[in-house]
Amino acid sequence: MLKHRSASKVKANISSTTKTNLIRGALYLIVLVATCATPFALAQPAGTGGTLWYNGDFDGVNGTSNEQNTSIGETNHVYDDFLVTDSGGWEVTAVFSDNLENTNVTGATWEIRRDMSAGNCGILIASGETMTPVVTPTGRSGFGFTEYMIEVTGLAVHLPPGTYWLNVTPIGDGTGRSFDSTTSGANCVGMPCGNDRNAFFNCSPEFGADFSMGVIGSGSGGGTPTPTPTSTPTATGSPTCTPGPLWYNGDFGTSGLANEENTALGDGQYARVYDDFNVPSHRWTVTSVFSDNVENTNVTGATWEIRQGVSLGNGGTLIASGMTMTPVVTLIWCDGFEFCWYMIEVIGLNVSLAEGHYWLNVTPIGDLTGRSFDATTSGANCVGTPCGNNQNAFFDSNFFGANFLPTALEGQPSDFSMGINGTTGCGTPSPTPTATATATQTPTPTATATFTPTPTPTATHTPTATATATATATASATATATVTATATPTTTPSATPTVTPTPTARPTPTARPNVTPRPRPTPPPRP
Numbered sequence: 001m002l003k004h005r006s007a008s009k010v011k012a013n014i015s016s017t018t019k020t021n022l023i024r025g026a027l028y029l030i031v032l033v034a035t036c037a038t039p040f041a042l043a044q045p046a047g048t049g050g051t052l053w054y055n056g057d058f059d060g061v062n063g064t065s066n067e068q069n070t071s072i073g074e075t076n077h078v079y080d081d082f083l084v085t086d087s088g089g090w091e092v093t094a095v096f097s098d099n100l101e102n103t104n105v106t107g108a109t110w111e112i113r114r115d116m117s118a119g120n121c122g123i124l125i126a127s128g129e130t131m132t133p134v135v136t137p138t139g140r141s142g143f144g145f146t147e148y149m150i151e152v153t154g155l156a157v158h159l160p161p162g163t164y165w166l167n168v169t170p171i172g173d174g175t176g177r178s179f180d181s182t183t184s185g186a187n188c189v190g191m192p193c194g195n196d197r198n199a200f201f202n203c204s205p206e207f208g209a210d211f212s213m214g215v216i217g218s219g220s221g222g223g224t225p226t227p228t229p230t231s232t233p234t235a236t237g238s239p240t241c242t243p244g245p246l247w248y249n250g251d252f253g254t255s256g257l258a259n260e261e262n263t264a265l266g267d268g269q270y271a272r273v274y275d276d277f278n279v280p281s282h283r284w285t286v287t288s289v290f291s292d293n294v295e296n297t298n299v300t301g302a303t304w305e306i307r308q309g310v311s312l313g314n315g316g317t318l319i320a321s322g323m324t325m326t327p328v329v330t331l332i333w334c335d336g337f338e339f340c341w342y343m344i345e346v347i348g349l350n351v352s353l354a355e356g357h358y359w360l361n362v363t364p365i366g367d368l369t370g371r372s373f374d375a376t377t378s379g380a381n382c383v384g385t386p387c388g389n390n391q392n393a394f395f396d397s398n399f400f401g402a403n404f405l406p407t408a409l410e411g412q413p414s415d416f417s418m419g420i421n422g423t424t425g426c427g428t429p430s431p432t433p434t435a436t437a438t439a440t441q442t443p444t445p446t447a448t449a450t451f452t453p454t455p456t457p458t459a460t461h462t463p464t465a466t467a468t469a470t471a472t473a474t475a476s477a478t479a480t481a482t483v484t485a486t487a488t489p490t491t492t493p494s495a496t497p498t499v500t501p502t503p504t505a506r507p508t509p510t511a512r513p514n515v516t517p518r519p520r521p522t523p524p525p526r527p
Contacts, residue, residue: 049093053082054214056183056194058140058147062209063100063179064201070103070172078180079116079165080199080211083191088220091352092126092157097168098138098212100145103176108133110152113165121203125164126157126351128318133170140181147181151216157320158285158352165200166213181212189214243287247277248419250388251380252332252341256294256373257395257412263297263366271397273374273407274310274359275416278385282425284353286320289362290328290345292375292417296338297366302327304346307359310394315404319358320351327364341375349422359394360418376414388415 065076078097084090095110109129115122134151141147150170170178185194192198192210199206258271265271273291289304303323309316327344334340344364364372379388386392393407393416400410407414 049091049217051189052084052090052092052215052217052219053190054188055080055082055192055210055212056185056188058098058100058138058142058181058212059184059186060142061184062182063143063145064182064206064209064211065178066097066099066167066169066180066211067101067103067178068109068169068171069106069174070177071175072177075169077111077167077169077202078199078206078211078213079111079113079167079201080213081116081163081165081192081196082215083163084159084161084219085191086219087161089158089160090215090217090219092159092215092217093155094151094153094216095155095166095168096134096149096151096214096216097166097170098140098147098149098181099170099178100142100147100181101170101172101176101178102145103170103172103178105133105135105148105150105170106173107131107171108150108152108168109171110168111166112157112159113167114162116165116200116203118205119203122165124322125159126155126320127322128152128155128320129171130154130317142181145177145179153216154317155217156352156354158350160350166215168213182209183212185210243421243423245383246284246286246420246422246424247384248382249275249277249379249386249415249417250377250382252292252294252375252417253378253380253414254376255412255414256375257407257410257414257416258371258397258400259291259293259361259363259374259416260295260297260372261303261363261365262300262368263371264369265371265399267368269397269399270363271395271399271402272305272361272363273393273395273416273418274305274307274361274404275393275418276310276357276359276386276390277420278357279353279355280385281355283355284420284422284424286349286351286353286420286422288345288347288349288421289360290343290419290421291360291362291364292332292341292343293364293372294339294341294375295364295366295370295372296340297364297370297372299327299329299342299344299364299372300367301325301365302344302346302362303365304362305360306351306353307361308356310359310404312406313403315396316359319353322346322349323365360420362418375417376412377417379415383419386415388417391415 064078065072065074066078068075092112095112107130109127111127112125113122114125130152134149134153136149136151138147138149148170150168152168172178183194188194194210194212197208197210199209199211257273258265259273261270261272262268286306289306301324303321305321306319307316308319324346327346330343330345332341332343342364344362346362366372377388382388391408391413393412393414394404395402395407395410395412396404402410407416
């Protein structure tokens with residue numbers, strides 16, 4: 001019989017160890033009789049390839065909250081560790097977790113991390129979300145719940161040798177619960193074998209338990225259980241085994257669109273610009289990503305995402321993402337007044353991308369001052385395809401109320417300056433990316449900016465020398481630094497940088513990490 005102590009704690013037959021865990025606020029499901037569940041064989045995974053790691057079957061002992069959008073209204077994640085032992089690494093095609101649940105599964109999120117420790121979520125290596133997970137009954141049950149394998153398929157993630165943590169969390173329909181099943185390693189594959197008790201609940205150690213989950217794919221160098229790898233296209237031409245520019249959309253053009261988080265827009269407010277790129281017939285290994293931004297905020301970090309299938313009102317599938325507090329901030333050019341052009345780069349990545357069509361975003365994180373705008377481009381000095389010439393970018397912002405809208409609807413029918421460094425056509429690279437995809441044109445603009453405190457969001461732009469937002473008779477916060485078109489969701493005070501460049505040639509920039517822009521002066525009120 002289950003005893004509900006609170007909305008966030010479920011247990012029966014409390015032991016002293018469990019009492020310690022309850023103090024941490026973990027969500028538990030514990031059996032009264034350990035033998036009430038009958039062991040069955042693992043449900044057959046749907047992912048392509050073989051089982052690289054499986055932590056073992058449900059042992060009938062316990063379960064910990066692993067759920068999103070269920071009846072408790074909370075999101076909780078269980079992570080457990082696995083080892084990539086093959087010298088050539090693993091190609092992950094699917095991930096899964098086994099959960100005791102009675103919610104109706106409508107989707108799933110997944111993450112792979114490194115370097116987790118107590119109170120530290122470590123480094124996010126790859127993550128995503130799907131509305132079409134494979135949901136398979138395992139044949140096991142306990143405590144009135146049926147166990148299901150929740151599997152995310154269709155992945156293409158390369159993992160070099162090392163220790164990682166996996167989470168796969170079911171998304172419910174607002175009803176029921178979901179608990180990741182504990183395991184003692186029965187029928188395990190790979191290492192560890194449900195026996196090292198190195199799991200985490202959110203970012204806190206989950207003492208005394210291992211959890212049923214696994215990884216599907218192929219490996220090299222031995223140690224994999226007869227994998228059937230997905231076919232990898234054979235690279236044509238000369239492979240690039242030294243990291244370098246794989247795609248660069250081109251140099252700064254005439255304006256920009258809001259690309260920022262935690263700037264003067266407010267704490268937790270963001271605006272993100274995504275532009276598309278093509279991975280040709282040979283696989284890429286991404287070692288760094290970057291965007292070129294016209295900004296006057298003090299950069300304290302950066303987020304990045306790679307997506308597929310983006311369309312109007314649809315963010316598509318998140319392939320890989322992450323956040324760093326130590327981006328490489330390289331000054332490209334400064335106008336001597338207020339806004340400067342910086343390359344914001346996230347390095348140290350190791351993301352494998354198969355042939356296909358993707359969208360990239362790299363967003364600077366500010367210090368709650370100033371603004372940041374992803375620079376537009378017409379493709380000057382571009383690398384790869386498209387070459388700053390297909391106007392297939394998207395804008396997503398909680399501040400401006402935009403849900404993956406084509407940038408043309410934000411008054412910017414443009415392409416945007418950003419790019420990818422890495423290798424193609426060869427094995428696992430050493431992640432030492434180049435500083436930049438040689439951007440070689442410098443505008444010499446006359447920049448002006450007006451900012452009225454406490455702006456009200458509207459993603460708008462005006463075609464004047466001071467690009468301000470237009471909605472009604474009152475001005476509004478703009479998503480663009482531009483001398484171009486307008487678009488209007490709402491109204492009131494303005495935050496409107498203007499850039500009116502006159503292009504002049506400049507030499508290839510010298511990378512300067514962690515440049516801090518100078519503080520922005522307070523301008524007089526706009527008439």
